[in-house]
Amino acid sequence: MTPNELKDNFRELMAINPPLKEIEELFFKAVESGALNYEDEEQDSYRTVKIIYHAILSKMADAWLPLLKCNHKEAKNLKKFL
Template sequence: MTQEELKQRFMELLRTHPIDTEVQQLYYKAVHSGALNIADEPASDYRLPKIILYAVLSAMAETWQPTLDYNRQEAENLKLFI
Protein backbone atom coordinates (compact mmCIF):
# COMPACT_ATOMS: atom_id res chain seq x y z
CA MET A 1 0.00 0.00 0.00
CA THR A 2 1.30 3.44 -0.83
CA GLN A 3 0.88 6.46 1.44
CA GLU A 4 -1.67 7.86 -1.00
CA GLU A 5 -3.67 4.61 -0.92
CA LEU A 6 -3.53 4.64 2.87
CA LYS A 7 -4.77 8.24 2.92
CA GLN A 8 -7.62 7.29 0.59
CA ARG A 9 -8.66 4.34 2.79
CA PHE A 10 -8.43 6.51 5.92
CA MET A 11 -10.56 9.27 4.39
CA GLU A 12 -13.03 6.67 3.12
CA LEU A 13 -13.33 5.29 6.64
CA LEU A 14 -14.04 8.79 8.00
CA ARG A 15 -16.70 9.38 5.32
CA THR A 16 -18.49 6.11 6.02
CA HIS A 17 -18.24 6.51 9.81
CA PRO A 18 -18.41 10.26 10.51
CA ILE A 19 -16.84 10.75 13.90
CA ASP A 20 -18.30 14.24 14.34
CA THR A 21 -21.75 12.66 14.48
CA GLU A 22 -20.57 10.15 17.09
CA VAL A 23 -18.91 12.93 19.12
CA GLN A 24 -22.14 14.95 19.11
CA GLN A 25 -24.25 11.95 20.12
CA LEU A 26 -21.93 11.11 23.02
CA TYR A 27 -21.84 14.78 24.04
CA TYR A 28 -25.63 14.89 24.33
CA LYS A 29 -25.61 11.59 26.17
CA ALA A 30 -23.07 13.00 28.64
CA VAL A 31 -24.95 16.28 29.13
CA HIS A 32 -28.23 14.48 29.76
CA SER A 33 -26.74 11.72 31.91
CA GLY A 34 -27.27 13.50 35.20
CA ALA A 35 -23.59 12.97 36.08
CA LEU A 36 -22.64 16.62 35.52
CA ASN A 37 -23.38 19.70 37.60
CA ILE A 38 -23.52 22.15 34.70
CA ALA A 39 -25.25 24.96 36.59
CA ASP A 40 -22.32 25.41 39.00
CA GLU A 41 -19.71 25.75 36.24
CA PRO A 42 -18.46 29.23 35.28
CA ALA A 43 -19.41 30.10 31.69
CA SER A 44 -15.83 31.18 30.92
CA ASP A 45 -14.24 27.93 32.12
CA TYR A 46 -13.11 25.02 29.93
CA ARG A 47 -12.87 22.51 32.79
CA LEU A 48 -16.18 20.75 32.12
CA PRO A 49 -15.91 20.80 28.30
CA LYS A 50 -12.46 19.18 28.61
CA ILE A 51 -13.86 16.52 30.96
CA ILE A 52 -16.67 15.80 28.49
CA LEU A 53 -14.27 15.69 25.53
CA TYR A 54 -11.96 13.31 27.38
CA ALA A 55 -14.85 11.02 28.32
CA VAL A 56 -16.26 11.09 24.77
CA LEU A 57 -12.90 10.31 23.15
CA SER A 58 -12.23 7.56 25.69
CA ALA A 59 -15.60 5.96 24.95
CA MET A 60 -14.93 6.21 21.22
CA ALA A 61 -11.46 4.69 21.66
CA GLU A 62 -13.01 1.67 23.35
CA THR A 63 -15.58 1.32 20.58
CA TRP A 64 -13.00 1.65 17.81
CA GLN A 65 -10.17 -0.40 19.31
CA PRO A 66 -8.89 -3.28 17.19
CA THR A 67 -10.31 -6.64 18.16
CA LEU A 68 -7.28 -8.78 17.35
CA ASP A 69 -4.45 -8.77 19.91
CA TYR A 70 -1.78 -8.22 17.25
CA ASN A 71 -3.62 -5.20 15.83
CA ARG A 72 -4.25 -3.78 19.31
CA GLN A 73 -0.53 -4.11 20.12
CA GLU A 74 0.36 -2.32 16.89
CA ALA A 75 -2.08 0.47 17.73
CA GLU A 76 -0.65 0.80 21.26
CA ASN A 77 2.85 1.01 19.77
CA LEU A 78 1.71 3.65 17.28
CA LYS A 79 0.27 5.77 20.12
CA LEU A 80 3.81 6.10 21.48
CA PHE A 81 4.78 7.96 18.32
CA ILE A 82 1.85 10.39 17.98
Protein backbone atom coordinates in the same frame (compact mmCIF):
# COMPACT_ATOMS: atom_id res chain seq x y z
CA MET B 1 -0.24 -0.27 -0.16
CA THR B 2 1.06 3.17 -1.02
CA PRO B 3 0.77 6.22 1.27
CA ASN B 4 -1.87 7.64 -1.07
CA GLU B 5 -3.89 4.43 -0.95
CA LEU B 6 -3.67 4.50 2.85
CA LYS B 7 -4.86 8.13 2.88
CA ASP B 8 -7.76 7.23 0.58
CA ASN B 9 -8.74 4.34 2.86
CA PHE B 10 -8.66 6.66 5.87
CA ARG B 11 -10.82 9.26 4.12
CA GLU B 12 -13.30 6.55 3.12
CA LEU B 13 -13.49 5.26 6.70
CA MET B 14 -14.11 8.81 7.98
CA ALA B 15 -16.88 9.25 5.41
CA ILE B 16 -18.54 5.97 6.40
CA ASN B 17 -18.15 6.65 10.13
CA PRO B 18 -18.16 10.44 10.59
CA PRO B 19 -16.53 11.09 13.98
CA LEU B 20 -18.08 14.52 14.46
CA LYS B 21 -21.57 13.04 14.34
CA GLU B 22 -20.67 10.47 16.99
CA ILE B 23 -18.95 13.11 19.15
CA GLU B 24 -22.05 15.30 19.00
CA GLU B 25 -24.36 12.39 19.87
CA LEU B 26 -22.19 11.38 22.82
CA PHE B 27 -21.97 15.02 23.98
CA PHE B 28 -25.76 15.33 24.16
CA LYS B 29 -25.95 11.95 25.90
CA ALA B 30 -23.41 13.19 28.48
CA VAL B 31 -25.34 16.41 29.12
CA GLU B 32 -28.63 14.54 29.47
CA SER B 33 -27.11 11.84 31.71
CA GLY B 34 -27.37 13.82 34.91
CA ALA B 35 -23.85 12.70 35.82
CA LEU B 36 -22.38 16.18 35.48
CA ASN B 37 -22.40 19.04 37.97
CA TYR B 38 -21.74 22.19 35.96
CA GLU B 39 -24.43 24.59 37.12
CA ASP B 40 -22.08 26.50 39.47
CA GLU B 41 -19.19 26.70 37.01
CA GLU B 42 -17.99 29.99 35.59
CA GLN B 43 -19.24 30.67 32.06
CA ASP B 44 -15.71 30.81 30.59
CA SER B 45 -14.60 27.58 32.30
CA TYR B 46 -13.66 24.66 30.08
CA ARG B 47 -13.35 22.18 32.95
CA THR B 48 -16.56 20.26 32.31
CA VAL B 49 -16.19 20.48 28.54
CA LYS B 50 -12.74 18.89 28.79
CA ILE B 51 -14.11 16.16 31.08
CA ILE B 52 -16.86 15.43 28.56
CA TYR B 53 -14.46 15.49 25.61
CA HIS B 54 -12.04 13.14 27.36
CA ALA B 55 -14.87 10.72 28.19
CA ILE B 56 -16.15 10.85 24.60
CA LEU B 57 -12.74 10.20 23.04
CA SER B 58 -12.04 7.41 25.54
CA LYS B 59 -15.36 5.74 24.72
CA MET B 60 -14.72 6.08 21.00
CA ALA B 61 -11.18 4.71 21.40
CA ASP B 62 -12.54 1.67 23.24
CA ALA B 63 -15.12 1.12 20.51
CA TRP B 64 -12.45 1.33 17.78
CA LEU B 65 -9.92 -0.93 19.46
CA PRO B 66 -8.54 -3.28 16.78
CA LEU B 67 -10.47 -6.54 16.70
CA LEU B 68 -7.40 -8.75 16.63
CA LYS B 69 -5.28 -8.78 19.77
CA CYS B 70 -2.13 -8.94 17.64
CA ASN B 71 -2.99 -5.42 16.39
CA HIS B 72 -3.40 -3.95 19.91
CA LYS B 73 0.36 -3.73 20.39
CA GLU B 74 0.85 -1.93 17.09
CA ALA B 75 -1.91 0.57 17.91
CA LYS B 76 -0.47 1.17 21.36
CA ASN B 77 2.99 1.74 19.88
CA LEU B 78 1.67 4.17 17.25
CA LYS B 79 -0.06 6.18 19.97
CA LYS B 80 3.41 7.05 21.33
CA PHE B 81 4.20 8.83 18.06
CA LEU B 82 1.03 10.93 17.92
